[in-house]
Amino acid sequence: MPKIVDHQKYRNELLSRSFEFLADKGYSTVTMRDLAKHLGVSTGTLYHYFPKKEAIFEELVDFQADQDLLLAAGLSQAGTLEQRIERLMKLMASEQDYLLKQAILWLEFARQKGFENLPLSAAATRSCKRYQDFLSQYLQIDDSVLASFVAVYLSGLTIEMPLGNIEIALKKHSLLLASLIRSSQSPSQTRQTRNKK
Amino acid sequence: MPKIVDHQKYRNELLSRSFEFLADKGYSTVTMRDLAKHLGVSTGTLYHYFPKKEAIFEELVDFQADQDLLLAAGLSQAGTLEQRIERLMKLMASEQDYLLKQAILWLEFARQKGFENLPLSAAATRSCKRYQDFLSQYLQIDDSVLASFVAVYLSGLTIEMPLGNIEIALKKHSLLLASLIRSSQSPSQTRQTRNKK
Amino acid sequence: MPKIVDHQKYRNELLSRSFEFLADKGYSTVTMRDLAKHLGVSTGTLYHYFPKKEAIFEELVDFQADQDLLLAAGLSQAGTLEQRIERLMKLMASEQDYLLKQAILWLEFARQKGFENLPLSAAATRSCKRYQDFLSQYLQIDDSVLASFVAVYLSGLTIEMPLGNIEIALKKHSLLLASLIRSSQSPSQTRQTRNKK
Amino acid sequence: MPKIVDHQKYRNELLSRSFEFLADKGYSTVTMRDLAKHLGVSTGTLYHYFPKKEAIFEELVDFQADQDLLLAAGLSQAGTLEQRIERLMKLMASEQDYLLKQAILWLEFARQKGFENLPLSAAATRSCKRYQDFLSQYLQIDDSVLASFVAVYLSGLTIEMPLGNIEIALKKHSLLLASLIRSSQSPSQTRQTRNKK
DNA sequence: AATGAATGAGAATTCATTCAT
DNA sequence: AATGAATGAATTCTCATTCAT
Numbered sequence: 001m002p003k004i005v006d007h008q009k010y011r012n013e014l015l016s017r018s019f020e021f022l023a024d025k026g027y028s029t030v031t032m033r034d035l036a037k038h039l040g041v042s043t044g045t046l047y048h049y050f051p052k053k054e055a056i057f058e059e060l061v062d063f064q065a066d067q068d069l070l071l072a073a074g075l076s077q078a079g080t081l082e083q084r085i086e087r088l089m090k091l092m093a094s095e096q097d098y099l100l101k102q103a104i105l106w107l108e109f110a111r112q113k114g115f116e117n118l119p120l121s122a123a124a125t126r127s128c129k130r131y132q133d134f135l136s137q138y139l140q141i142d143d144s145v146l147a148s149f150v151a152v153y154l155s156g157l158t159i160e161m162p163l164g165n166i167e168i169a170l171k172k173h174s175l176l177l178a179s180l181i182r183s184s185q186s187p188s189q190t191r192q193t194r195n196k197k
Numbered sequence: 198m199p200k201i202v203d204h205q206k207y208r209n210e211l212l213s214r215s216f217e218f219l220a221d222k223g224y225s226t227v228t229m230r231d232l233a234k235h236l237g238v239s240t241g242t243l244y245h246y247f248p249k250k251e252a253i254f255e256e257l258v259d260f261q262a263d264q265d266l267l268l269a270a271g272l273s274q275a276g277t278l279e280q281r282i283e284r285l286m287k288l289m290a291s292e293q294d295y296l297l298k299q300a301i302l303w304l305e306f307a308r309q310k311g312f313e314n315l316p317l318s319a320a321a322t323r324s325c326k327r328y329q330d331f332l333s334q335y336l337q338i339d340d341s342v343l344a345s346f347v348a349v350y351l352s353g354l355t356i357e358m359p360l361g362n363i364e365i366a367l368k369k370h371s372l373l374l375a376s377l378i379r380s381s382q383s384p385s386q387t388r389q390t391r392n393k394k
Numbered sequence: 395m396p397k398i399v400d401h402q403k404y405r406n407e408l409l410s411r412s413f414e415f416l417a418d419k420g421y422s423t424v425t426m427r428d429l430a431k432h433l434g435v436s437t438g439t440l441y442h443y444f445p446k447k448e449a450i451f452e453e454l455v456d457f458q459a460d461q462d463l464l465l466a467a468g469l470s471q472a473g474t475l476e477q478r479i480e481r482l483m484k485l486m487a488s489e490q491d492y493l494l495k496q497a498i499l500w501l502e503f504a505r506q507k508g509f510e511n512l513p514l515s516a517a518a519t520r521s522c523k524r525y526q527d528f529l530s531q532y533l534q535i536d537d538s539v540l541a542s543f544v545a546v547y548l549s550g551l552t553i554e555m556p557l558g559n560i561e562i563a564l565k566k567h568s569l570l571l572a573s574l575i576r577s578s579q580s581p582s583q584t585r586q587t588r589n590k591k
Numbered sequence: 592m593p594k595i596v597d598h599q600k601y602r603n604e605l606l607s608r609s610f611e612f613l614a615d616k617g618y619s620t621v622t623m624r625d626l627a628k629h630l631g632v633s634t635g636t637l638y639h640y641f642p643k644k645e646a647i648f649e650e651l652v653d654f655q656a657d658q659d660l661l662l663a664a665g666l667s668q669a670g671t672l673e674q675r676i677e678r679l680m681k682l683m684a685s686e687q688d689y690l691l692k693q694a695i696l697w698l699e700f701a702r703q704k705g706f707e708n709l710p711l712s713a714a715a716t717r718s719c720k721r722y723q724d725f726l727s728q729y730l731q732i733d734d735s736v737l738a739s740f741v742a743v744y745l746s747g748l749t750i751e752m753p754l755g756n757i758e759i760a761l762k763k764h765s766l767l768l769a770s771l772i773r774s775s776q777s778p779s780q781t782r783q784t785r786n787k788k
Numbered sequence: 789a790a791t792g793a794a795t796g797a798g799a800a801t802t803c804a805t806t807c808a809t
Numbered sequence: 810a811a812t813g814a815a816t817g818a819a820t821t822c823t824c825a826t827t828c829a830t
Binding site for chain 4: 420422423491494497498501502504505509518519522526538539540542543545546547548549550551552553554556557559560561562563566567570571573574577578
């Protein structure tokens with residue numbers, strides 16, 4: 001293995017490759033030996049880059065928020081509100097396993113940290129903010145209450161889709177959500193939006 | 198009467214007392230020694246009733262569904278839709294820590310079983326059904342799509358309330374949800390429903 | 395291995411058998427695995443009785459003080475002061491390896507605890523007191539300064555004898571020490587002591 | 592001039608700067624990484640100059656003897672025997688932490704080498720000799736038994752002062768020691784010695 | 789000569805589970 | 810049925826040492 005290494009770069013690479021593995025198997029299930037083997041390095045090397053198992057975990061939480069937004073950023077802005085909502089939901093559906101694992105990783109982290117110390121990290125809070133900002137902008141919601149409602153619904157979707165205990169008709173749900181947003185926007189603004197189209 | 202009855206009885210008692218403890222601390226965090234101490238028995242005795250740690254876990258998942266519905270059953274049916282929704286949300290808010298822990302226990306279980314084998318158990322599926330039935334009846338929703346939408350939203354609420362990353366105005370959310378339900382019930386049907394009472 | 399065990403008794407037995415081993419090899423050199431193997435138990439069992447390696451160490455320090463006094467208690471009170479001193483020194487000479495190891499164990503402990511937190515334990519302080527009391531009584535010294543002087547000298551002897559860098563003529567040293575004690579006792583008292591014989 | 596000179600020079604500088612650090616923290620406590628960081632070099636460089644951790648240790652033991660004598664050499668020869676003894680003890684008291692750490696370093700070394708192979712090194716033996724010579728000269732003791740007695744006492748002082756388990760009245764101890772020396776020098780010899788000067 | 793990334797054996801400690809009593 | 814002592818593999822983390830650059 002080469003000695004000329006950009007420490008940060010390699011660190012990020014390890015992180016990125018850890019993410020998939022940890023999200024897949026679960027933080028507490030994966031041992032540092034497992035992870036090292038998966039990454040193709042020795043445990044010593046792993047610890048050279050991350051002083052504690054927890055350190056990987058913490059950085060992962062930040063890392064995954066970026067991943068999410070990258071995914072979301074790929075969504076086309078075109079079409080009606082209904083179409084954009086459906087597009088978003090379909091993306092979530094196609095990534096449902098990934099998203100659930102991510103959510104669980106998040107919850108495992110929260111548990112480990114102790115729920116008393118919420119919020120977990122500045123980065124986590126920031127990520128959530130960014131996520132909500134994306135939503136508001138993508139769905140053109142300026143009412144914060146409405147935005148938070150949608151966020152809560154999507155959060156539920158992340159959990160319930162893969163577990164499969166609730167039968168979810170994505171298209172119909174997206175129509176419901178759209179109608180809620182439409183009717184809740186202040187009339188004047190709604191009119192403007194409509195006029196634009 | 199044979200001793201088997203006592204055996205089952207004691208087993209159930211241990212189970213019931215394990216539930217709170219495990220939900221509180223987390224399945225993987227609690228050691229069998231911890232649990233035994235909490236129950237006031239020896240590890241040997243614990244193993245006498247439950248051959249494996251996993252066995253306790255599995256039975257617990259079924260057990261907790263019952264607990265949930267017991268909680269919900271205590272809600273008064275009186276008042277407007279808005280009031281009933283708010284009442285439900287307030288109950289969830291007051292139990293938010295408990296509910297999150299329960300959700301995590303559930304997810305820990307799902308992870309351990311492997312997400313491929315979903316649904317986890319007949320009992321779990323049945324519980325979810327019962328939960329949705331309760332919702333439909335309590336909120337007088339006859340449209341299954343609407344019911345599932347509400348269920349997804351409440352699922353999200355369970356997660357997001359205690360984590361605190363989204364600022365949730367319970368009252369306003371309940372109004373939003375109520376208006377959605379109101380406007381989605383087909384006018385004729387809504388009228389009929391109202392007239393019937 | 396039997397299950398009817400007096401926990402404290404067995405604990406003490408393990409402790410006593412650990413002492414020799416640890417004093418011999420050195421606290422930091424001996425691993426818990428080594429120690430467990432030496433004691434003929436599993437590491438799990440060792441930890442069943444002692445929650446941390448440090449716990450063994452701490453109790454050992456107390457344990458060894460008792461051992462010392464047991465040794466000293468065997469000394470005959472007969473004879474002149476010179477004879478008693480020589481007898482004491484000879485005992486120390488015959489046990490010199492043991493005493494050095496013990497001293498090192500002590501110092502290792504002090505180092506580990508950090509020298510800032512001296513004295514290390516109530517038990518340690520008590521042991522030193524008992525040791526000095528024994529000296530005062532055995533050599534009939536009532537002056538505390540004189541007693542502490544003798545104690546310091548003997549402490550040096552413990553270190554220097556086995557290291558062998560200083561050539562020590564035990565008999566001559568004991569005469570020196572005796573003459574010092576004799577001439578330092580207050581005249582009246584000295585006379586009494588002499589008259590008694 | 593060949594590079595070998597620079598190599599040796601740098602090596603000695605590293606050694607001298609290691610001394611304080613190791614004596615302070617303890618040989619076994621300090622890792623090579625710690626030491627390298629303290630010295631401001633990489634571990635690779637450290638290993639370039641010292642093939643093994645033990646190598647540093649061995650050379651250090653010799654190094655510290657020189658340090659000690661340097662300290663002692665600074666003492667004024669003026670005054671009575673009592674004054675000189677007290678001066679020496681006060682110096683030891685002011686350096687007690689340093690001296691204890693040094694002693695422990697020594698003992699750690701002895702332990703590691705195995706007590707069977709005593710004396711540890713020619714250099715160590717030589718240092719002790721020099722130390723005793725200094726004592727004899729400084730306190731004007733020509734009797735070797737008396738000198739070794741004083742050496743043993745001071746050795747004990749090194750240990751017991753910082754541990755603080757024995758209450759040591761330095762001034763009174765120095766008077767005791769002086770009176771012992773005075774009375775042990777044969778009268779005629781003592782007179783002669785005085786006259787000579 | 790100098791660097792610091794890489795190694796992997798080994799340390800302390802934990803814990804589900806077994807089993808003699 | 811009940812106990813809790815005993816087990817040992819597995820876990821996280823450390824550290825002297827090597828080696829490619």
